[in-house]
Amino acid sequence: MNKEILRLAVPNILSNLTIPLLGMVDLHLMGHLDSSVFMGAVALGGVIFNFIYWGFSFLRMSISGFSAQAFGGRNRQEMSLVLQRGLMIALAGSFMLLMLQVPVAQIAFRLLEGSDSVKEISRQYYYVRIWAAPAAISLMVFSGWFLGMQNAYYPMIISVSVNLINVVCSILFVRFFGMQAKGVALGSVVGQYSGLVLALVFFFKKYRWVWQYFTIKIEYLRKGLTRLINVGRDIFIRTLGIIAVFTFFTSKSAGLGDITLAANSVLLQFLLFFSYFLDGFAYAAEAMVGRWFGAGNKAYMKQTLRLLFGWGSGLGLLFTIVYGVAGQHLLSFFTDQIEVIERGKEFLPWIVILPLVSFGSYIWDGVFVGATASVAMRNSMVIASVFFFFLPFYLLYPTLNNHALWLGMVLFMLARGVFLTLLFPKLMK
Template identity: 50%
Template sequence: MNKRILHIALPNIVSNITIPLLGIVDLALMGHLGKVDFIGAIALGGTIFNFLYWGFAFLRMGTTGITAQAYGARNLSESILSLSRALFVALLGSIFILILQKPIADLSFYVINSEKSVEEIAKSYYYIRVWAAPATIGLYALTGWFIGMQNSKIPMIIAIICNIINIALSSFFVYGMDLDARGVALGTVIAQYCGLFLALFFISHYYQRLFRYWSAKGMMKMKELKHFILINKDIFIRTLCIIFVFTFFTTESASNNKNILAVNSLLLQFLFIFSYFMDGFAFAAEALVGKFIGAKNQNGLKHVIRLLFMWGIGISLAFTLFYATSSNWILSTLTNSEAIILEAQDYIKWIILLPILSFGSFLLDGIFIGATASKYMRKTMMAATLFVFIPCYFFLSNSLQNHGLWIAMLAFMLARGVFQSVYYKKAIAIKLN
């Protein structure tokens, strides 16, 4: 069973690690331009796109769970129909974003109160990168489908190629053409479309046999369509809670001063590195839990969940040690500003605690997605946001300032796992009956 876990997890870890690596490269490109404003601008622009795109992350997660269960039940028709429904929603969503791009920008920069110099750079970044919306959202649906089909190698290949193109083009546009933040945005747009076309090529080349099971009537079948919508509705609400937490975190950072914004933006990369690494095993949980539930294999389900948590404990301890010993080195690769590095040192203790407090929430997310137990994901995420994160911040921020913000973030991550543990048996048992 460990081999099956690693067969799915390792390619996803490789592809996931390229995502924070790309963010790190973007910040490093800006961090070495000699002006703190560029780091803050990328952070603000990234926050807006996190809000927009993470809102569509339900397409990746919902599609994986539904497809994995169809795969386990050997339902080939539902396997291909789940992809077409997801791509249709992705198309509608991206058109919506492109049409409303100016009102979205106006509202975003009104809510995120930052210094004028930072805001102007962030706007130039936003109005270029927004044109990647169809490719970015489409890739959510396609990646979720590949993982549900127990194929994590194709998303890995797409992610690696896409991000190599992105890093190369962004570096060229920034240093070769002096486009600063605009160059980073342009590199992202081109790379995302390369990734989309590559994904579509793989589907047409390796999965063409499934097209015979597709039909417009099947795609619009009310029972399956309602199931798809309800699952994705709950995941959407759950994702909005995460978006709120991270947007609030960045907004509060910006309201302090641009140095705190830069520090917190850099330290968040530590969280993203760990989260994308753990998501490799969460994706394995999605695929294998969905498959075993679809096949009604209770023993296989229990065994894979037990092994996943053993992997999670080991990885979280390794990251705790890594962050405790290598934080200065990581920070120095992100920026050459000694003042920012020195200020960041005050908050490293929270980063060291992060892996061991949060790994359970990542794995349980994967288990719940594979079980399509989206209702419980929504409930637990809302509880962690409303009853833990927000109260922690408002009780601690006045006395502890930025430390209070980081404590609230860690409490939120821990609470997610604790609340999911409460609902765990109920969420899984319902799917096996």
């Protein structure tokens, strides 16, 4: 079974590794311009798209779980209809997002903190990158569906291609055409649409049979659509908790000054880099737990869990050691601005302990997604975000300042894993 876990996890890890690479390159490009304002502006604009894309991430997660269960139950018609329903929601949501892009920007920049110069550059970034939304959201559906079909290879090729094209285009637009933040945004647009074209090519190459099960009959679509929306609603609320925490984190960082915003943005890349390794095993959990859940095989599901948590704890320990030993050197990769590096060193110890306290939350997320146990995911996230991030922050911020943000982040990640551990026995009944 370890071989099966690695067959699903390793491609996802390889594809995920290109995602932090993209963030690192963006920060590197902005960090070597003539002002720290550009780093903060891209980070602030990135918060808005984190909100948007994480908001739609319920599609990837719910599609993954439902398609894996249909695969385990060997129900070809349901495998196909899961994809059709997901694409319908993706296209409708993308259209609404483009129609409402101006009011979305007005609300976002009114809520987010930051200097006028940071916000002005961030607006330029936003109005270019927003046009990538239809491709990015549709790719979530295809990636989730491919994974549910126990195919981790296609999502890997698509993700790696998207991010490598993005990196190359961003370097080209920034370094050779002098487009600054707009160049990074345009690189994202080109990368996402290239990925969508590749996803369609793969789909027609291997899954052409799906077309015969697509339907315009409302009764077939509505039956599964209602369940998808109900699960998606819970996962959306759960995702809103993550969005609220990370958006608040960046916004409050901006309120502490451009240097602190830049330093916290760099340190968050450390957390994201670790998360993409753990997400590889979380995606494996989605596919395998969903398959065993759909087939009603609890024995295999328990065996899978033991192995997954072995991998998760090992990676958590490894990253804690790496960040403890080489963390200060890694800061210098992102920027050559001394004041940003020195500010980052002050808060580096929080990053060192995060992998050990957070690995469980990633594995459990994959397990509960595969079982489509969305209510438990929703409730645990609400408790963790309200009582273990926001409450400690407001109590301690007057004395700890930026340290209160990082303490809240550590408690938030730990609480997510603890609560899902407590709720798992109910799932197995």
